[in-house]
Amino acid sequence: MATIGDVARVAGVSRSTASYALSGKRTISVDVRRRVEDAVRELGYTPNAGARALATSQTRVIGLLAQFLEDEFAPAMLQYMLGVSNTARELGYDILLSTEADGRNALRRMTDSRMVDGIVLLNVAEHDDRLPILRDAPQPGALVGLPADCTGVDVFDLDFEDAGRTMVEHLHRLGHRELVLVSQPEHVVERGGAYVWRLQNAAVEAARARGITLHAAFGAAHQPDVGRDLHALLDAHPRATGLLINNEAAAAALPTVLHDRKLSAPADLSVVGRYSDEFARTFSLPYSSIESAPDRLGRMAVRELVRRIEGQAGPDEPHLVRFVSPELIDRGSTAAPRGD
Amino acid sequence: MATIGDVARVAGVSRSTASYALSGKRTISVDVRRRVEDAVRELGYTPNAGARALATSQTRVIGLLAQFLEDEFAPAMLQYMLGVSNTARELGYDILLSTEADGRNALRRMTDSRMVDGIVLLNVAEHDDRLPILRDAPQPGALVGLPADCTGVDVFDLDFEDAGRTMVEHLHRLGHRELVLVSQPEHVVERGGAYVWRLQNAAVEAARARGITLHAAFGAAHQPDVGRDLHALLDAHPRATGLLINNEAAAAALPTVLHDRKLSAPADLSVVGRYSDEFARTFSLPYSSIESAPDRLGRMAVRELVRRIEGQAGPDEPHLVRFVSPELIDRGSTAAPRGD
DNA sequence: TATGACTGTCGAACCGGTTCGAAACGTGTC
DNA sequence: GACACGTTTCGAACCGGTTCGACAGTCATA
Numbered sequence: 003m004a005t006i007g008d009v010a011r012v013a014g015v016s017r018s019t020a021s022y023a024l025s026g027k028r029t030i031s032v033d034v035r036r037r038v039e040d041a042v043r044e045l046g047y048t049p050n051a052g053a054r055a056l057a058t059s060q061t062r063v064i065g066l067l068a069q070f071l072e073d074e075f076a077p078a079m080l081q082y083m084l085g086v087s088n089t090a091r092e093l094g095y096d097i098l099l100s101t102e103a104d105g106r107n108a109l110r111r112m113t114d115s116r117m118v119d120g121i122v123l124l125n126v127a128e129h130d131d132r133l134p135i136l137r138d139a140p141q142p143g144a145l146v147g148l149p150a151d152c153t154g155v156d157v158f159d160l161d162f163e164d165a166g167r168t169m170v171e172h173l174h175r176l177g178h179r180e181l182v183l184v185s186q187p188e189h190v191v192e193r194g195g196a197y198v199w200r201l202q203n204a205a206v207e208a209a210r211a212r213g214i215t216l217h218a219a220f221g222a223a224h225q226p227d228v229g230r231d232l233h234a235l236l237d238a239h240p241r242a243t244g245l246l247i248n249n250e251a252a253a254a255a256l257p258t259v260l261h262d263r264k265l266s267a268p269a270d271l272s273v274v275g276r277y278s279d280e281f282a283r284t285f286s287l288p289y290s291s292i293e294s295a296p297d298r299l300g301r302m303a304v305r306e307l308v309r310r311i312e313g314q315a316g317p318d319e320p321h322l323v324r325f326v327s328p329e330l331i332d333r334g335s336t337a338a339p340r341g342d
Numbered sequence: 343m344a345t346i347g348d349v350a351r352v353a354g355v356s357r358s359t360a361s362y363a364l365s366g367k368r369t370i371s372v373d374v375r376r377r378v379e380d381a382v383r384e385l386g387y388t389p390n391a392g393a394r395a396l397a398t399s400q401t402r403v404i405g406l407l408a409q410f411l412e413d414e415f416a417p418a419m420l421q422y423m424l425g426v427s428n429t430a431r432e433l434g435y436d437i438l439l440s441t442e443a444d445g446r447n448a449l450r451r452m453t454d455s456r457m458v459d460g461i462v463l464l465n466v467a468e469h470d471d472r473l474p475i476l477r478d479a480p481q482p483g484a485l486v487g488l489p490a491d492c493t494g495v496d497v498f499d500l501d502f503e504d505a506g507r508t509m510v511e512h513l514h515r516l517g518h519r520e521l522v523l524v525s526q527p528e529h530v531v532e533r534g535g536a537y538v539w540r541l542q543n544a545a546v547e548a549a550r551a552r553g554i555t556l557h558a559a560f561g562a563a564h565q566p567d568v569g570r571d572l573h574a575l576l577d578a579h580p581r582a583t584g585l586l587i588n589n590e591a592a593a594a595a596l597p598t599v600l601h602d603r604k605l606s607a608p609a610d611l612s613v614v615g616r617y618s619d620e621f622a623r624t625f626s627l628p629y630s631s632i633e634s635a636p637d638r639l640g641r642m643a644v645r646e647l648v649r650r651i652e653g654q655a656g657p658d659e660p661h662l663v664r665f666v667s668p669e670l671i672d673r674g675s676t677a678a679p680r681g682d
Numbered sequence: 683t684a685t686g687a688c689t690g691t692c693g694a695a696c697c698g699g700t701t702c703g704a705a706a707c708g709t710g711t712c
Numbered sequence: 713g714a715c716a717c718g719t720t721t722c723g724a725a726c727c728g729g730t731t732c733g734a735c736a737g738t739c740a741t742a
Contacts, residue, residue, distance in 0.1 A: 003456070003480065005728055016692045020731060028731095031690060048454035052395030053728035057698045061392065063438070063457075070424060077417040077624060084410060087441040091448075096457070098403070099439040101427040108431075114388035116343070117403075117436070208587065224625040255626040261601035284417060285564040285625070286595040363698060368701095393698035394725045453728050643741060674702055 004045035012041035023162035039119045064095045064307065065118035065141075067105045067132065069125055072188040073223040075250040077285075080298070081278055082124050082146055086196055095119070105132045113139035120307045122146070122300075126157075127194030142310040144303040146296075148196065152323050156306045158299050161325035162197045165248075165292045166204030168215065168249070168328055169274045171291020173244040177338045178272060179214045181244040182235055184221040184252045191220070201248050201276070217242065221252040229253050232259045236271075243339035247275040247289075256284045289335040292328040299326060344385035345609045352381035389661060394438040395456070404647065405438045405458035405481075407445045407472065408467055412527045413563040415590040417625075418636070421618055422464050426642020433648045435459070445472045452530035454481035457570050460647045462486070462640075466497075467534030482650040484643040486636075488536065492663050496646045501665035502537045506544030506588075511612045513584040514548075515676045518528065518595050518612060522579050523586040524572065525567050528560040541588050541616070557582065561592040561626055568592050572599045587615040587629075594625045608677035629675040633666040639666060 010020040015034055020027040023038040030038075042046070061156060061208045070076055075288055086099045098118055100108035105123075107134050112118045121142060122133055126147030127254075136143040137154040145152075148159040173181055183205055185191075186198045197271045202218050211214035215237050221260045222228040228251045254276045260267065275282075275291035282291060306322060309315045309338075348361040355374055362368040363378040370378075381387070395401045406426055410416055411550045427437045438458055440448035445463075449472050452458045458482060463472055466487030476483040477494040485492075489500040512519055523545055525531070526538045542558050549556035557579050562568040568591045576582070576599075587593045593615045600607065607629060615622075615631035622631060646662060649655045 003454075006730095007728075017729085018731075019691055022691085025730080028691090034690080046454075047358075048451075050396070050728050051455040051457045052392045052401065053697090054730080055389070055392030056396055056699085057728080066439070076420060076424075077625070077647045080420045084416075084441055087439060090601060091440070091442055096451070097439045097441075099406070099427060099437045100431070101424055101437075102431055111436075114343075114386075115391040117391045134683065154712080224623050229626065238695075240727045251624070251626075254624070257601065258626055258628075259596065283564050284415070284591070284594070286569065286591075286598055288598075344729090346700095347698075357699085357719055358701075368721090369719065376721080390698050392731075393727090394700080396729085397700045399727075463705080535700080 003050075004047040006047070006049070008045055009041045009047050010040060012044060013037040020333075027329045028252050046257075058115070061117060061119050062095050062166075063098050064304065065098045065100070065109070065112040065121045066088050066101050067108055067123050069103055069105050070101055071103060071125075071193070073187045074125070075223055075254075078250045078277070078281065078294075079124065081280055081293040082295035084301050085297035086122050086124075086146075086304055088297075089301040089304040090308075093304065094116065095304075097306065106135055109135050109139075113141055113301040119311045120144070122303050122307060123155075128196035129194050142307060146299050146309040148200075148323070151322065154321065156303070156310070157323040158198070158302045158306075159290075160294055161326055161327055162314050163199035163204035164325075165276055166201040166206075167279065167329040168183055168330055169246045169276070170205050170208040170212070170214075170293060172274060173246075173272055173331060173336060174209075174212050176272065176336060178244040179339075180239065180242045181209065181214065181216045181246060182239050182242045182248040183216060183218045183248065184232065184235065185218065185248050186220065187218040187223050187249075190223070198248065205246065215242075221249045222250045223249075225251070225255055229255045230260055232256065233263070244272045244274070244336070247250065250277055250281065253277055253281075253287055253289065253291075256289070257286070267335040270340070272339070274330070274336060276328075280315070282331075282333070287335055289329055290333045293331050295326050295329075302326075343390075343650070344387040346389070347385050348388070349381045352384060353377040354447065358675065382551070394542050401457060401459050402435050402459045403438050403462045404435045405440065405449070405452040407440050407461065407463050409443055409445050410441055411465075412441060412534070413527045414465070415563055415594075418590045418599065418617070418621065418634075419464065421620055421636035422640050425637035426462050426464075426486075427640075427642055428637075429641040429644040430611075430648075433644065435554070435644075435648065437612050446475055449475050449479075453481055459651045460484070462647060463495075464641050465535075467488055468536035469534050484645060486639050488540075488663070490536075490551055492661065494661065496650070497660050497663040498642045498646075499537070499631075499665055500634055501542040501667055502540035502638070503664075505616055505668040506541040506546075506670070507548045508554070508555040508632060508670055509586045509616075510545050510548040510554075512614060512670060513676065514552050514554055514585075514613055516676060518584040519679075520579065521549065521584040521586060522575055522584045523558045524558060524561040524575065524580045524589050525561065526559065526593045527563050530563070531560070538588065545586065555582075559590065561589045563589075563591045565595055569595045569599055572596065573603070582611075584612045584614070584676070588612065590617055590621065591671065593617055593627055595628065595630070597626070600654060607675040610680070612671070612675060612676040612679065616668075621672075628673055631671055632672045633671050635666050635669075642666075 010017045023030045023035045102231045121143040123145045126145045143155040221231040273289040350357045365371045442448045461483040465484045466485045481496040561571040595654045613629040
């Protein structure tokens with residue numbers, strides 16, 4: 003494999019000159035620059051990443067921590083990963099991926115050994131145990147998900163409170179007076195998935211303010227449990243005319259459940275979910291939904307992270323906490339309730 | 343950040359001694375070893391990955407190339423990725439992930455700059471344009487998916503021919519005489535997704551050998567197109583009693599389609615798919631299926647790759663081409679056809 | 683014709699590890 | 713007491729880049 007020494011020899015210059023010719027950090031005569039570039043082509047030279055990282059303390063790699071936990075719906079996570087990965091590449095960075103359940107280990111390994119210039123954390127819990135480690139690390143970090151304490155990191159998340167309100171308002175406006183909300187499994191909440199509460203509390207509050215009934219419940223993350231949960235909920239609240247879904251597995255299971263009950267949306271039941279458009283297409287979901295914008299969130303996180311890595315953000319520039327406003331995508335699954 | 347020089351100073355030894363004490367590659371007195379280990383703990387020392395890579399020419403990183411192409415079903419790919427990632431971690435390797443559509447670029451970048459010790463290629467096409475690059479690279483490569491030319495790499499794939507035969511045999515044995523097979527989009531085939539043909543040809547041949555009818559067709563990769571495709575197929579072949587599905591999007595869309603047609607499996611139609619058990623759970627699919635074993639294939643690929651990286655495979659040990667035998671998971675969606 | 687400024691190039695040092703050869707030391711043998 | 717030997721440690725070189733300071737050459741200016 004060719005080194006910069008080989009390039010220099012072929013071009014008839016010193017190693018430092020070759021380096022400067024390639025980086026452009028000092029003025030080099032056009033003649034020499036041309037000879038160096040020819041040598042690079044001739045030898046097929048590519049700089050050794052390890053050596054460059056050692057010399058510059060920059061790797062041009064971003065660490066991506068995605069935990070695939072029990073009771074979590076894997077395909078939803080994929081969309082965030084792709085948003086992060088694709089944006090990173092556009093900005094000239096590669097992705098070091100960890101799917102370890104124990105994210106602390108992975109985080110320490112990546113940061114301590116200087117394998118990465120920065121870190122993106124997905125699926126952040128309210129008291130995420132990876133955060134103290136990330137704050138102590140020399141690399142900057144960006145989160146997708148809102149923790150209790152945002153100091154020292156940039157934070158991006160959907161505005162789940164607004165999402166909860168929007169769902170309720172939308173159905174209230176159509177005339178619905180009794181709703182059911184299916185959230186993520188209780189387990190996810192216990193693990194600190196605060197976004198579940200944020201949406202739910204706002205929905206409950208919005209319903210109370212409008213004097214309508216909202217039954218909130220958890221749903222499992224897999225079949226067949228989540229199907230049973232949905233049946234049980236619909237059995238328990240036969241007068242409910244609207245269904246809110248903040249649970250990807252439940253959304254994916256709903257077509258079959260409605261089929262079994264011989265119900266259609268919106269004729270028999272109005273349905274609003276919270277998932278991305280890409281998710282809806284993939285899972286063949288015909289229900290209107292609050293766009294969860296995983297690609298956009300991933301993109302924002304990486305953009306800001308790279309700004310910090312490259313020092314375009316001032317060293318004392320305060321960290322961001324930014325919420326994406328929910329947008330309701332109408333797929334025609336809501337209507338006025340049947341007047342019976 | 344502490345370096346091995348700091349460790350050596352605190353322990354009162356030379357850098358080389360500290361290095362040997364940690365690697366164990368030369369005998370070191372227990373006293374010195376203890377002092378070095380204490381210093382490591384005291385300083386929180388972790389070796390710098392770039393420096394180590396430069397010195398040893400080993401990165402302990404595996405490159406993972408996953409292309410998310412148009413007309414491909416993303417969640418199916420995720421399972422292969424997780425199989426690879428988790429196995430790599432178990433063996434002490436990290437994953438450098440590329441999701442670029444142009445895999446050649448990513449591959450060249452990773453291999454030329456020595457960022458990785460080895461490469462895993464997912465979703466390999468018959469004449470995959472990444473293969474020539476991989477063969478020229480100094481790092482070993484493992485594929486999931488069968489190309490026309492397997493020289494120089496280890497190859498792992500499901501036995502799609504056996505899968506096609508098994509599906510047909512299973513329904514023939516139950517008494518079905520007219521079947522429909524829905525394959526991946528034609529576009530996937532044109533791009534070189536030979537596994538589609540392998541399954542389809544074997545199915546056609548198996549049907550011919552048994553004197554039964556098989557209508558083979560392509561299906562789209564997304565809603566609502568794939569739903570339309572399924573409807574059209576069932577309309578076109580009203581006497582078919584069995585449905586074979588080699589298309590994840592079609593499988594995911596089938597519950598809704600059957601609902602719309604007021605059909606149930608297996609009462610009105612026997613259904614056999616080709617997807618993993620994890621996929622079935624995630625997508626709430628109640629149909630029997632040929633297990634596509636993505637985790638197992640990913641695991642096998644990484645295992646063999648690491649064996650080569652670490653030189654446990656002899657330098658001239660021939661490369662593997664290994665097929666996983668299909669296993670039919672019975673979820674009760676097949677039965678004898680209705681005798682009407 | 684010396685002076686200073688500017689351009690283009692080079693040599694050496696450095697980043698933080700690993701590894702080879704040799705040195706220092708204690709031990710046992712003749 | 714000279715010698716060989718095994719154990720433990722050290723110094724130096726090396727991996728392949730980047731970067732700083734110095735220096736030679738050119739040109740305009742005083």
